[in-house]
Amino acid sequence: MTEHEIRFSGHRYPARLIAKQYSDPVDIALFFVDGKVLFPSYHIAYESPAIGEPAWMVGSSRNRNSYRKTNGKIQATRIVGYEYEFNRPAISGDSGGPLFVQGHRVVGVVSATDDRSTLVTTLPKIRTFLTATIGGIPGCRNSKLKPKEPPVKPSPGIDGLLKRIAALEAKLAALEARELLKGDEGPEGKRGLQGEPGPARMITVIIKDTAGKQLTAPVKVPPDKDRVTIPIERFTRKGQ
Secondary structure, eight states: OOEEEEETTEEEEEEEEEEEEEEEEEEEEEEESSSOOOOOEEEESSSSOOOEEEEEEEEEESSSSSEEEEEEEEOOOSSOSSSSSSSOOOOOTOOOEEEETTEEEEEEEEEEEEESSSSEEHHHHHHHHHHHHHHHHHOOTTTTOOOHHHHHOOTTTTTHHHHHHHHHHHHHHHHHHHHHHOOOSSOOOOOOTOOOOOOOOOEEEEOOOTSSSSEEEEEOOOOOSSSOOOOGGGGGETTT
């Protein structure tokens, strides 16, 4: 591990180079500072920024003991290997500075520039580098942001469950039709001289489906029956 020093607020702190990668599109290094030094720290974003999202970079191009902020936005890039770039040019000495978006989330590290825009080591490359080097993303004192919960994937059996629900709803509709017949039987049919049953009654049963649409079915009820079963396929929408 190579010995270096980090300057902050007029002080110098010994640091060790843990790892570095310098090959397009990655230009990044990781240092370890000995001792209990409380440097300002910022959150490494969990998601890449959107094209057009406001952003700003911070560098020390004019003075090693002061910092320069440049406002701009995220823009698409045609450079192979880079997911996005910053739409303002950097100045010599800005390299290694962070690129921020709203919430002081770090989404890049300044690596190269021309007279129009700045290329950065993008967020996916930063996270891959840190994961390979130290096994994950370190926590940051100045950030209260938490990763988004991963989306819940539907269960493989969800389609089967929905079909069972539809079948149960159809059975429920049939049961409701039976209760309608039981509760409203109408007058008893006439009987013949020998007491045989009189003519059957014709009634119309009306129910509602799960969408609230009315379904009807004409039913012939024998006078000696107090209930009948109506197949669900006998029902049609009103007006059809």
